[in-house]
Each structure stands twice: as structure tokens, then as C-alpha cells.
Amino acid sequence: MRRAFRAELIKLARPRLLTLAAVAAILFAVGSAAAGILNAQPASAHADGPVLDGFARADGGSLAFTMAASFAGAFLLAVFAGAVGVEFSRGTLRTLLLRQPDRHRLLAGKLGAVLAFAAVAVAVSLAASVAASVAFAGSRGLDVGVWFTGAGLRGMARDYGLVMLAVTGWALLGAAIGVLVPSLPVALAVGVGWAGPVEQVFGEAWGPATRWFPGLLLESLLDPDPGSPGSTRALVTLGCYCVVAVTAAVVVLRRRDVTS
Amino acid sequence: MTDTPHPAVALNGLTKRYGGRTAVDRLTMHVPVGVVAGFVGPNGAGKTTAMSMLLGLIRPSAGTAEVLGEPISRPGAYLRRVGALVEGPGFYPALTGAANLRVLATIGGHDPARIPTVLAEVGLAARGDDRYGRYSLGMKQRLGIAATLLGDPELVILDEPTNGLDPAGMAEMRQIIAAIAAQGRTILVSSHLLGEVEQVCDWLIIINRGTLAYQGPTAQFAARAGARLVALAADHAEAARLADLLTTAGHTVDRAGDEVAVDLDGRDAPSLGAHVNRFAHDRGIVLAGLREQRPSLEDQVLALIGGAG
Numbered sequence: 384m385r386r387a388f389r390a391e392l393i394k395l396a397r398p399r400l401l402t403l404a405a406v407a408a409i410l411f412a413v414g415s416a417a418a419g420i421l422n423a424q425p426a427s428a429h430a431d432g433p434v435l436d437g438f439a440r441a442d443g444g445s446l447a448f449t450m451a452a453s454f455a456g457a458f459l460l461a462v463f464a465g466a467v468g469v470e471f472s473r474g475t476l477r478t479l480l481l482r483q484p485d486r487h488r489l490l491a492g493k494l495g496a497v498l499a500f501a502a503v504a505v506a507v508s509l510a511a512s513v514a515a516s517v518a519f520a521g522s523r524g525l526d527v528g529v530w531f532t533g534a535g536l537r538g539m540a541r542d543y544g545l546v547m548l549a550v551t552g553w554a555l556l557g558a559a560i561g562v563l564v565p566s567l568p569v570a571l572a573v574g575v576g577w578a579g580p581v582e583q584v585f586g587e588a589w590g591p592a593t594r595w596f597p598g599l600l601l602e603s604l605l606d607p608d609p610g611s612p613g614s615t616r617a618l619v620t621l622g623c624y625c626v627v628a629v630t631a632a633v634v635v636l637r638r639r640d641v642t643s
Numbered sequence: 644m645t646d647t648p649h650p651a652v653a654l655n656g657l658t659k660r661y662g663g664r665t666a667v668d669r670l671t672m673h674v675p676v677g678v679v680a681g682f683v684g685p686n687g688a689g690k691t692t693a694m695s696m697l698l699g700l701i702r703p704s705a706g707t708a709e710v711l712g713e714p715i716s717r718p719g720a721y722l723r724r725v726g727a728l729v730e731g732p733g734f735y736p737a738l739t740g741a742a743n744l745r746v747l748a749t750i751g752g753h754d755p756a757r758i759p760t761v762l763a764e765v766g767l768a769a770r771g772d773d774r775y776g777r778y779s780l781g782m783k784q785r786l787g788i789a790a791t792l793l794g795d796p797e798l799v800i801l802d803e804p805t806n807g808l809d810p811a812g813m814a815e816m817r818q819i820i821a822a823i824a825a826q827g828r829t830i831l832v833s834s835h836l837l838g839e840v841e842q843v844c845d846w847l848i849i850i851n852r853g854t855l856a857y858q859g860p861t862a863q864f865a866a867r868a869g870a871r872l873v874a875l876a877a878d879h880a881e882a883a884r885l886a887d888l889l890t891t892a893g894h895t896v897d898r899a900g901d902e903v904a905v906d907l908d909g910r911d912a913p914s915l916g917a918h919v920n921r922f923a924h925d926r927g928i929v930l931a932g933l934r935e936q937r938p939s940l941e942d943q944v945l946a947l948i949g950g951a952g
Contacts, residue, residue: 390747476733489750
């Protein structure tokens with residue numbers, strides 16, 4: 384598994400990919416801070432969207448980032464489903480299996496490397512988001528000093544952990560779709576379709592959906608609505624989904640003939 | 644390399660079924676250590692499926708097989724000693740050729756210091772830092788061969804390595820395979836291009852519809868087919884008369900235009916040639932030429948498998 388991890392890092396550490404990832408992470412961060420802070424309304428306005436009072440709290444420094452990250456689910460699911468699916472369709476998985484025939488170790492190592500890469504990207508993006516939030520805070524009369532107190536920094540660390548938890552959840556579900564659905568276009572369609580229209584439409588029409596659908600549960604970890612389940616319940620339910628998805632993927636991967 | 648009493652590859656009743664279709668049907672064959680074995684058969688004969696089962700990519704439906712003395716149920720026990728290219732090269736287009744090999748060396752636990760060596764062996768030393776996505780088809784195939792050599796393997800398995808190559812590319816690939824064989828490695832190479840196989844392989848395995856049709860030394864297979872002596876007469880009428888006279892004299896002949904083909908029937912071509920020349924001369928028939936004719940490997944294989952494919 385360690386060799387698969389290191390091999391995947393060689394693939395990820397290309398200068399071009401690193402530059403693209405850094406640019407995307409910073410743009411996402413700055414965009415999220417701008418959208419969050421500049422559009423925030425006072426709580427008294429009772430408007431939809433970000434609330435200015437939230438940014439005034441100690442843990443307000445990373446609020447814009449977590450709110451924006453909660454909308455990235457469909458994208459992340461598609462990325463991870465596609466990353467696994469393309470290994471099958473391009474024949475690279477076949478080439479790798481000729482060196483590492485233990486399929487589970489291979490996939491676990493690759494996934495671990497991608498998550499390590501994501502951990503760095505999320506950290507960079509969070510830092511950039513906090514910096515951008517500081518820049519925008521002045522125009523809204525926010526005191527940013529409170530963000531850098533002990534409580535504020537703990538809040539940022541907690542938010543980083545929650546985002547990584549959500550990314551890991553999306554990664555496991557996406558990788559499972561990539562393994563279970565043999566066709567890359569179909570895997571992408573299933574991933575995007577489910578996390579996008581299906582969950583969102585059902586979520587609007589059927590109240591309990593927020594307590595049961597994996598995408599909405601992951602979203603609720605980062606940006607809880609009043610109707611969302613508690614974080615413990617959400618984590619337990621998501622854990623069950625991940626166990627089922629990973630078990631199904633492991634069984635299929637072990638039995639599947641690699642013919643492309 | 645280890646000296647092993649086992650054949651490099653041994654299949655015993657290996658079978659692969661997909662629903663009602665049988666791709667490989669109770670295939671029993673072996674590849675001795677040290678040979679270049681040609682694995683031939685028409686498209687869809689089951690060559691790639693059989694090779695994929697040897698490499699742990701496809702699960703057999705029945706039967707057993709061993710690679711380098713290890714059962715194929717435990718590919719981890721032998722794949723480090725095997726280099727394989729199956730179903731064409733599969734590499735990351737955004738990485739350079741050398742970086743792709745670095746990925747494989749890392750995952751396979753091979754020495755990355757061998758990368759320049761294997762790139763040079765396949766003629767890609769100057770192009771290792773180019774992105775794989777920009778390689779020509781021939782270069783992609785050569786990088787695939789380089790990847791098979793990373794672990795300094797005892798056995799190299801190549802599936803249709805000349806697929807899609809132009810004649811120059813095929814000739815290069817033949818040279819590369821010959822060079823690999825000269826390093827003392829056992830090679831199992833599949834192809835449906837029999838001319839290619841004839842030129843590089845000293846062991847031949849022919850399969851058709853998933854079953855074994857022949858296995859043994861290539862020279863022995865070539866010698867099975869009856870060679871013939873072809874006499875070229877001055878015209879049609881002379882050829883017809885010569886054919887009649889030779890038939891009357893007990894020879895098995897076949898005439899086409901000015902040519903009369905005489906079966907060797909166990910005799911060597913020079914002595915039969917001298918005999919036919921004298922026979923014709925004594926009867927006033929002038930011969931314009933005499934030559935030995937052997938059927939090509941392709942003709943023989945087609946005769947064996949009934950022109951399938």
C-alpha cells in the first residue's frame with residue numbers, strides 16, 4: 384500500500400497539476416470569502432444566505448470557506464468517481480496490477496495519496512480564504528482580531544477537520560461508484576446526477592431526505608440547516624454509507640475481470 | 644536468473660467462460676524455459692484472455708496454471724519476475740515516458756536506476772522526457788516493452804506487440820524482441836501475424852476457438868508440411884505431358900499452367916530435382932527451371948485450423 388501511495392504521489396506532484404490545483408484552491412477561497420462576507424446580511428434582516436453575525440463570532444474566519452465547501456459535493460463526487468473510472472478505461476489500472484496484484488492495497492494506496500493531496504489543497508485554500516476574509520472584513524465593519532484568538536484558531540482547525548471529513552466521505556463514495564460502474568461516462572453521470580439534481584430535488588420535496596441522503600448529510604456537517612440532524616447522527620449515518628459502499632467496492636474489485 | 648526445472652508457463656485445462664460463451668476451452672500447453680514462444684491464432688481465438696489469466700487480471704472459470712512454478716491463484720508470488728504487456732500499453736498521457744516508468748518502478752519495488760537502461764534498450768533514451776500523450780503508436784509500444792523490462796524479468800509476456808505498427812515499426816519490434824531473447828529471458832509473444840512469428844519464435848503454440856491446435860518447436864511444425872519440387876516447362880503442352888509422364892511413373896503431381904509441382908515423398912529436393920530433370924530430358928522435354936517450394940507458416944496454420952478467422 385505504501386508503494387501505491389508513493390507511486391500515486393509521483394503522478395500528483397507534476398508542476399502543471401500543482402499549479403492548477405493551487406490556482407483553483409486560491410480562486411475558490413477568494414470567491415468563497417467574497418461571496419460570503421460581501422453578501423452577508425444582518426440576522427435582523429431575516430434574509431436567505433450568509434448572516435453577518437456569524438462572521439463576527441470567533442469561529443467566523445473560516446465560515447465563508449465551510450459554507451462554500453458544502454456546495455462542492457457534486458464536483459468532488461465526480462472527481463473521485465472519474466479518477467477511479469479513468470484508471471479502468473485507460474488501461475492504467477491493468478498496467479499497475481501487473482506490478483501490484485493486490486487490488487485492495489493498490490486502490491487504498493492511491494486513494495490515500497489523493498486524500499493527502501486534498502489535505503494540502505484544503506489547507507492552502509482555507510488559509511487563502513481566511514486571508515481574503517480578513518481583506519473583505521473591513522468593508523463590513525467586522526473585528527477580525529477575534530478570529531485569531533485561541534477559540535478562533537480552534538474553530539478554524541475544527542472547520543478544516545470537518546471539510547476533510549466531507550472530502551473523505553465524497554472520496555469513498557466516488558471511488559465506490561468508479562469501481563462499481565464499469566463505464567466512465569456512466570460513473571460520472573451517476574455521481575453528478577445523484578449528488579446534484581436527485582438529492583437536491585428530493586431534499587426540497589421530502590423533509591427526511593436531509594437525515595438520510597449521503598450528499599445532504601455531508602453538506603449538513605459543514606453548513607447545518609435548522610432541519611439537519613445532529614452532527615453525531617450525521618456521522619454515524621455517513622459512516623454506515625461509507626462502510627456499505629467500501630464493502631461493495633472491495634467485493635466487486637476482487638472479483639472483477641480487468642479486460643480493458 | 645534462477646535455474647528452474649519447471650516450464651516457464653504451464654496450463655492445465657484452463658478455461659474461461661463468459662455466460663454461455665467459452666473464450667478459452669480446457670487449454671493445456673506449456674512454454675519451456677529459454678524459448679521465444681509464439682502464441683498464435685485468429686482474432687478471438689482466446690490468446691489475450693489466456694495471457695490475462697496468467698497475469699492475474701482475469702479469473703479462470705476452471706483449470707489450473709503455473710507461471711515460473713507458482714500457481715496463478717497467487718500472482719503476487721511470481722509477477723515480480725514477469726514483465727508483461729497485455730492489450731496494448733496503458734500509461735498516463737500527462738506524464739513523461741520516464742515518469743510513467745518511475746510510477747511503475749515505485750509500485751513494483753523495482754530499482755528506478757534501471758529506467759535509463761530500459762529506455763535505451765527500446766530506443767527511447769532521447770525521448771524519455773517527452774509526454775507520453777505526444778508519443779507515436781510505435782513509441783507507445785516501445786515504452787510498453789521498456790516497462791516489461793523494469794524488473795529484469797525471467798519471463799516476458801507480450802500481447803500483439805506489433806499491433807498497428809507500420810512495416811518499419813514491426814521490423815524494429817522484431818529486433819527488440821530478439822535482443823530481449825538474447826539476454827536469456829523466456830518470451831511468450833502473441834500475434835496473428837504469422838510471418839512475424841516465423842521470424843522470431845523457436846517455439847510455437849497455435850490455438851483456435853480457445854483450444855490448443857499445436858504446440859512444439861517452430862521448425863518441427865514447419866517440417867510437418869510436405870515440401871514440393873516445382874518444374875517450369877517451356878509451355879502448357881509440355882507441362883501437361885510432363886505431368887502425365889510423372890504420374891504414370893508413380894509420382895504425385897499437381898499442374899498449374901507451365902508449372903508442375905511434384906511431392907518430395909520423403910526424398911530430398913536436390914536428388915528429386917536431378918531425377919526430374921533427367922526424366923524430362925530423356926523424354927525430350929526442356930525445363931526452364933526447378934525450385935523447391937515450401938508452404939508458408941501462414942498456409943500451414945490456416946490448413947491446421949481450417950481457415951478460421
